[in-house]
Amino acid sequence: MAVNLNPPQAGQLPAIAGVELLVAEAGIKTPGRKDVLVVRLDKGNTVAGVFTRNRFCAAPVRLCQQHLAAGVQIRALVVNTGNANAGTGVDGHNRALAVCQAVAEQNQLQVEQVLPFSTGVILEPLPADKIIQALPTLRQADWAEAAQAIMTTDTIAKAASRTLEIDGKKISITGIAKGSGMIHPNMATMLGFVATDAAVTRPLLNQLVKEVADQSFNSITVDGDTSTNDSFILISTGKSEAALIDSVEQPAYLQLKQALLDVAIELAQAIVRDGEGATKFITVEVNGGRSVAECKDVAYAIARSPLVKTAFFASDPNLGRLLAAIGYAGVADLDVDRLSLYLDDVLVACDGGRHPDYREEQGQAVMNQSEITVRVELGRGAACAKVWTCDFSYEYVRINADYRS
Amino acid sequence: MAVNLNPPQAGQLPAIAGVELLVAEAGIKTPGRKDVLVVRLDKGNTVAGVFTRNRFCAAPVRLCQQHLAAGVQIRALVVNTGNANAGTGVDGHNRALAVCQAVAEQNQLQVEQVLPFSTGVILEPLPADKIIQALPTLRQADWAEAAQAIMTTDTIAKAASRTLEIDGKKISITGIAKGSGMIHPNMATMLGFVATDAAVTRPLLNQLVKEVADQSFNSITVDGDTSTNDSFILISTGKSEAALIDSVEQPAYLQLKQALLDVAIELAQAIVRDGEGATKFITVEVNGGRSVAECKDVAYAIARSPLVKTAFFASDPNLGRLLAAIGYAGVADLDVDRLSLYLDDVLVACDGGRHPDYREEQGQAVMNQSEITVRVELGRGAACAKVWTCDFSYEYVRINADYRS
Structure with a gap:
């Protein structure tokens, strides 16, 4: 039923240096379905995020906020579908933490260097064991497969890319998103992950993630319902040859912001185009x-x-x-x-x-x-x-x- | 489809002394359907109203507000279905005024003594001529027929009554309402008219209409849409033998308020029970x-x-x-x-x-x-x-x- 929306094609989605994608089938809700995505980030990256303002925000959302505030460098993201781990109290927190801990151990990191994300049914206990047991089975994936791995009621996977040149150096941006119901600003039931190889300072990336979300994911609605788990993450790996962007005064800042906006708006619109039951x-x-x-x-x-x-x-x-x-x-x-x-x-x-x-x-x-x-x-x-x-x-x-x- | 809602039965709805009801078929939208209600009020009555806060409020709503503010005694209400006369600009105002003028002439009143109400499709010119031509065909009706005459997409007519004793004197209250879609506070697409033979001063009636609306018609929602035409009118004819209520300190005030609330809540709930497509x-x-x-x-x-x-x-x-x-x-x-x-x-x-x-x-x-x-x-x-x-x-x-x- 999606309105004028095509699935992403792997060749159109440039890899982002410094980002490694891995997927697995943990059987959280449906056996044999890709339902876990791990994103590994090289050293030297910067990560910023904005999250749902729903007071019933999920355990992984609270953990993300804590880990981002801890001041350590984020080195891995772990995403599961099939269960939102929301409305699950202290037990939900412990289960999300256990998943982060397992990813940290697998990659020799501190637990605060891992950001967790969950989407799916609310109020059910997260089957953390299934996710942890699936970690050794993770395999390399491209962005198109990563987009598939985070789908829930989505009928089409959602991804978008842009490339630009800053001072003669090529910059790539690739992002993925999921969501099709419970869609309303602050934020929709959506997860969005956008990565670029541009180098951006943390204060600027924090500003960018808010500005970009406001004009993209915070400008859509399907049914007016704001979800418990929404998260939008911006990753800057700094692996391109372009110079560090450290001021809003730089022309490069505006160039990058526009390209990030283009990607985020395309993803946000894709969520609406795939809105539950949408025909227009x-x-x-x-x-x-x-x-x-x-x-x-x-x-x-x-x-x-x-x-x-x-x-x-x-x-x-x-x-x-x-x-x-x-x-x-x-x-x-x-x-x-x-x-x-x-x-x-x-x-x-x-x-x-x-x-x-x-x-x-x-x-x-x-x-x-x-x-x-x-x-x-x-x-x-x-x-x-x-x-x-x-x-x-x-x-x-x-x-x-x-x-x- | 209405949920546990029965049509009103004439015998259960006491007439209110000082209120005369008349209906006609003007063929505004559907030939042969009762679509005009005129309510004649004896001298000595008091009328108060609350109206939609929609900025696109309809021409009759604005006229009602003007006529209520004019300081003359209201002596007639004229209600039509089939056309809302909303989003119709200056022409809509003139047509609503022409209807009031015709009712005023028929009853030897000033135009400001007539309150107009319209409900139905928005943005279409009101066929004022049809309404005016139907005025000579008006015939006496009871409250149950009056309730039928104001229905639009309602599947069941809505009416409610209460009687009470104040200082040993009997007081009657009867009201009717319509509405089933575009229902949300401030106000729903609804018209509500409640009359009592109790005597209440105008300042108190103005306070009562707000308090009663707030806990009844302003506490329901079907689809979150606030309409352009909503009006709730409270009429006190003063024809009972009970003493004038002129202070909130009187026990009679609280007694009357509770009974009015009971009627208004029953009517408001009836609108929800008959909400478009409602099964619960x-x-x-x-x-x-x-x-x-x-x-x-x-x-x-x-x-x-x-x-x-x-x-x-x-x-x-x-x-x-x-x-x-x-x-x-x-x-x-x-x-x-x-x-x-x-x-x-x-x-x-x-x-x-x-x-x-x-x-x-x-x-x-x-x-x-x-x-x-x-x-x-x-x-x-x-x-x-x-x-x-x-x-x-x-x-x-x-x-x-x-x-x-």
């Missing part, structure tokens, strides 16, 4: 606001409205539902007579009502497409925001009603 | 919060989560989704290790995870019921809140994808 990919663009925050409020009011999303599913240009969502977005003193609403390039509403020249056939033609842009011009400022979402179908209900996911 | 009626009760606001935040996070609502539809005791929703409700410094989660009387989670004695069969038994209470004990204060919602089914998608409602 919707971009909601809000311009002319007084602040980015109010533009995001309007964009999310539209993007998470079940009435709007079922209208997209039905290809029904039901403009009233769009206007109602704008109206309840909570923007203070919004003057609805000054805003304009577009479906792609068709002006459908202004002056507080339907545009006099608008004909339903025009709206219908846009609604029939698989990719649609809703654009709102608030007419009260210079701020803007963009959010991506999908429609709401029978299939969404089936997936979430039939399966314990 | 869910009460979400949050106790032990630091403020009512944070309790409502948690209750609504649960009540509007599509993942939680599809799990209810599937009778799946998927506790992880409930915990995740509590976690992302935005409660500052929420300590998840201190909260408890119950399904009816079954303690399912505490200490940050599943309760050790909990067995899935227990949760399953509750989930199989058509009425379920989710109770969260936050363990950090004395505030509480209660919210009502329904599940999320295939039928919801079908209703909203197949029809322009």
Whole structure:
């Protein structure tokens, strides 16, 4: 059902020097399925992350935050699917720690040098033994296989790459992500790992990971549910020949940031395109606001409205539902007579009502497409925001009603 | 599909002295269907109302607010279904005014003494002519017929009554409501009209309408969408023999408030029971919060989560989704290790995870019921809140994808 999304092809995903990928089948939930990914990082790297703000955040999320704060160099990531290790209390913490400990021993590291990630069902005890027993069976993998190893209800693996030149030196970026339900900012049920061989100082990488997440993974919604396990990790191995980036003033910083954004947005959009039951990919663009925050409020009011999303599913240009969502977005003193609403390039509403020249056939033609842009011009400022979402179908209900996911 | 909801029976709905009900078929959307209700009020009454906070509020909502503020006595309400007269700009205002003018002329009133209400499709011009032409065909009706006349996608008419004695004098309260989709506080797509023959001063009635709405119509959600037309009107005719209520200190005030609340809650719950596609009626009760606001935040996070609502539809005791929703409700410094989660009387989670004695069969038994209470004990204060919602089914998608409602 994914909307205009193709699986990644190994040849299109450059390896990142300093990053080694390994996968295994631990049989956590489904026998014979790749469900464990270990990422080994060479010395000299820098790692930064942002995590879910859900108060019920999972044990591995808390451990990641502790290990990143410990000041040691991160040398390995261990990811499992099939179990989220969330809502599992002290026992969940101990199990996540045991997995980190086993990876640390295998690689002669301290336990704080290992970051754990889990995704899958909540409230079930993590079968840590199965993961630990699978560690000796880990085998080398490429990025496409790594993307497969972190899938849960995803129907298509998600990966993206960019290469750029900084001062004549080639830089590569490759990333993978998973997620398709419980998708909403701060953050979606998603894991995202993006690595580059560029060299970036830790303070700058910490800043980059936040800025990039904000305009990518924090700008999507499938169902408005924020998950317990979301994590986005940025890895800089420093193995390219390009000079260290240590200031936001450097042109190289902006170049790298744009390329990282491109990768992260492609991954974030892939999550929406593969959204549970999705048949359409919707971009909601809000311009002319007084602040980015109010533009995001309007964009999310539209993007998470079940009435709007079922209208997209039905290809029904039901403009009233769009206007109602704008109206309840909570923007203070919004003057609805000054805003304009577009479906792609068709002006459908202004002056507080339907545009006099608008004909339903025009709206219908846009609604029939698989990719649609809703654009709102608030007419009260210079701020803007963009959010991506999908429609709401029978299939969404089936997936979430039939399966314990 | 409505959950444990029966149509009102005329004999159970006492007439309210000073209130005359009239209905007609104007053929606004469907020929032969009762789609216009006029409520005539005797002199000496008091009327108060609360309205949608949607910025795209409809022309009749704005007119209601103006007419209530004009300081004249309200003597008639005119309600139409089939068209919301929302998102219709200046033309919509003129059409709503024309309807009020015609009702005023018919009853020898000033135009400001008439309150207009519309519900139905948004963005279409109101066929004011049809309504005006139908006015001479109005005929007397009882409350049950009045409830039918304001239905849109409702499958069952909604009405409720209570009688009480104040100082030995009998007081009657009867109310009707409509709504089943685009239901969320501030307010749901709902119209509610509650009348009593008690005598209440205008300042007190203004306070009552807010307090009653807050604990009834503003405590329900079907799909999280707040509509453009929502209105709740409280009418006090003063025709009973009981003394005027003019102070919150009077015991009679609390007696009347409780009875009005009972009627309003029954009507609000009826809207949820008849929620589009509903197969289950869910009460979400949050106790032990630091403020009512944070309790409502948690209750609504649960009540509007599509993942939680599809799990209810599937009778799946998927506790992880409930915990995740509590976690992302935005409660500052929420300590998840201190909260408890119950399904009816079954303690399912505490200490940050599943309760050790909990067995899935227990949760399953509750989930199989058509009425379920989710109770969260936050363990950090004395505030509480209660919210009502329904599940999320295939039928919801079908209703909203197949029809322009």
